[in-house]
Amino acid sequence: MNSGYDLLVVGGGINGASIARDAAGRGLDVLLVECGDIAQATSSASSKLIHGGLRYLEQYKFRLVREALEEREILLRTAPHIVHPLRFVLPHRAGMRPPWLIGLGLGLYDRLGGRRTLPGSERVDLTDPAWNGGLEIAAKTGFAYTDCTVDDARLVVLAVVDAARRGAGVLTRTRLTALRRNGKGWIGTLEDSARTPGEIAARVVVNASGPWADHVRATVDGASAPRRLRLVKGSHIVVPRFHSGDHAFILSHDDGRVVFAIPFAEQYSLIGTTDVAVDGPDGNEAPNAEEIAYLCGVVNDYFGLGLGPEHVVWGYAGVRALFDDGKADPASVTRDYVLDLDVGHRKSDGGTPPMLSVYGGKITTARRLAERAMKLLARISPVSGRNGPPRRRFPAAIPARSMLSFGY
Numbered sequence: 001m002n003s004g005y006d007l008l009v010v011g012g013g014i015n016g017a018s019i020a021r022d023a024a025g026r027g028l029d030v031l032l033v034e035c036g037d038i039a040q041a042t043s044s045a046s047s048k049l050i051h052g053g054l055r056y057l058e059q060y061k062f063r064l065v066r067e068a069l070e071e072r073e074i075l076l077r078t079a080p081h082i083v084h085p086l087r088f089v090l091p092h093r094a095g096m097r098p099p100w101l102i103g104l105g106l107g108l109y110d111r112l113g114g115r116r117t118l119p120g121s122e123r124v125d126l127t128d129p130a131w132n133g134g135l136e137i138a139a140k141t142g143f144a145y146t147d148c149t150v151d152d153a154r155l156v157v158l159a160v161v162d163a164a165r166r167g168a169g170v171l172t173r174t175r176l177t178a179l180r181r182n183g184k185g186w187i188g189t190l191e192d193s194a195r196t197p198g199e200i201a202a203r204v205v206v207n208a209s210g211p212w213a214d215h216v217r218a219t220v221d222g223a224s225a226p227r228r229l230r231l232v233k234g235s236h237i238v239v240p241r242f243h244s245g246d247h248a249f250i251l252s253h254d255d256g257r258v259v260f261a262i263p264f265a266e267q268y269s270l271i272g273t274t275d276v277a278v279d280g281p282d283g284n285e286a287p288n289a290e291e292i293a294y295l296c297g298v299v300n301d302y303f304g305l306g307l308g309p310e311h312v313v314w315g316y317a318g319v320r321a322l323f324d325d326g327k328a329d330p331a332s333v334t335r336d337y338v339l340d341l342d343v344g345h346r347k348s349d350g351g352t353p354p355m356l357s358v359y360g361g362k363i364t365t366a367r368r369l370a371e372r373a374m375k376l377l378a379r380i381s382p383v384s385g386r387n388g389p390p391r392r393r394f395p396a397a398i399p400a401r402s403m404l405s406f407g408y
Contacts, residue, residue: 003167005031008188008202008214012036014044014152015337015358016208017159018370024166026374031166031200033190034161039156041281041362042210045318046075047236047260047272050083050364051147052113054250055258057105062378064111064336068364069113072148075364076117079158079394082151085118086262087247089131091139091302096252099123099141106145121145133243144247149262152363158394165395179205179220185353206379207357210321211281217342217357224279228340228359230324231280235287235317236272237295238264242305251302251386259298268313272294276321285317323359337361337369339376345368354380 009020012034020032024077032041053061075083092099106121124131124144131142161165163171171190176199178189186202207216241263242250248262257275262366274291287295292315294308323338337360343352356377361369 004185005029005200006203006205007031007204008033008186008200009206009208011208011210011212011358012038012160012170012172013041013208013210014039014156014159014363014366015210015361015369016206017156017163018366019208019358019373020170021159021163022370022374023032023366024163024168027167030163030168031171031202032163033174033176035173037172038160038170039153042318042320043156044153045236045238045285045316046152046363047234048149048262048264048270049086049147049260050150050365052109052298053362054105054145056110057109061336064365065109065119066112067368068362069109071365072113072118073116074367075150076148077393079150080157081396082154082394083148083159085146086149087119087144087146088125088250088260089133089142089144089247090125090250090252091126091137091142091397093139093252095254097145098170100142106143109145118148126369130245131247133245133247133249135243135305138302138304150363155394156365161395174249176216176219179355181352183353186355199358203353204390205353205355205374206282206377207219207355209320213321213357215357220342228324230322231278232320232322233276233278233285233317234273234320235276235285235291235295236315237292237310237312238268238270238314239269239307241268241269241311242299242307246338251298253298253301258285271299273387279382281319282334285316287312287317290395291317316322321359327392332339336364339340339369340374341376341380390395 006028007030009016009030012032020030021209024030049096050072052065052072056065071405110120122144124142126132126137126139126142160170173193175191176188177191180396182186186205188200190200191195191197208214209216211231248260251259254261260272262270274294292309292312299305299307340357340359342355356373
């Protein structure tokens with residue numbers, strides 16, 4: 001292992017993987033460390049979607065939606081083996097916004113990201129079996145639009161593989177236990193699975209540890225860090241497939257949230273997600289009884305299926321590390337990312353080494369987040385490199401020899 005790096009990236013989720021890939025692609029000497037396994041936590045507990053976030057239009061998050069839609073196109077080109085188009089049906093019921101307004105919003109969604117490859121939105125007849133999936137839907141009309149599905153964990157792993165191919169070092173099952181500033185650089189103490197300690201030096205630290213981001217900040221010189229995170233648990237359940245056709249449903253609930261019902265693994269349907277405020281991840285997240293009842297209730301309300309806990313064949317949950325913007329409702333907390341730069345206390349020698357902490361973000365926009373992170377660091381740190389983030393295709397397969405660099 002190299003004793004000195006340009007960049008130490010802490011966290012093997014989608015944000016850490018994307019930043020390591022971008023930085024290595026610019027010719028920087030990068031080390032990524034992950035205390036567990038790649039994509040072990042939040043990044044493998046998503047709704048498995050690459051999407052613009054239709055509901056964010058209602059919150060006037062136009063930049064976020066446009067950026068996500070632009071990145072959706074890039075992912076379709078660079079990872080076509082794991083990113084696939086999926087048609088969504090939005091039933092329209094009484095009490096929802098008028099059809100003309102929904103149609104206007106979908107028209108904006110079609111155009112905001114410069115759509116080039118996916119079919120546009122349309123109004124559909126839900127009495128037609130082609131759209132109702134053989135169900136008795138509590139709505140006669142609706143709308144269809146297209147987003148994408150993704151194998152989320154595999155996308156993260158392939159990003160790490162590509163980072164390693166570009167020269168990055170990768171250490172899994174390796175915990176960062178301490179950080180201290182040393183002149184214009186950092187000294188990090190690492191501990192492997194055998195609890196063997198070691199030290200590495202880096203010029204810049206990127207804290208992309210998701211729900212543990214504030215914990216990593218607190219390791220700096222032993223000081224406690226201000227809490228900047230809003231931790232929100234999102235749960236999903238899997239039930240036997242309950243509708244025909246290849247499309248998914250997006251269901252608008254009375255509480256203002258949306259729930260997806262997505263074809264999953266051919267014989268099943270994936271239903272999610274919830275937004276429940278939590279104090280922190282415990283590593284054993286799972287849907288609780290209340291969340292299961294909520295998700296089944298939304299589906300039953302639309303389709304009258306009588307789904308209950310006894311039909312759930314699997315469930316999973318993850319804790320999203322959102323930036324605390326002060327919103328009371330967990331579902332309303334921004335899903336946008338925030339890059340928080342800490343340069344310590346300025347000194348006469350020109351400053352102290354920076355730490356960049358990443359809050360929020362989505363799988364869809366991780367490449368763009370990484371690009372912005374590197375541009376920010378290039379302006380205030382000695383880290384430099386070639387211009388341009390990686391846009392080439394993700395590897396289609398994972399060579400066996402690549403596993404050696406991950407500590408397997």
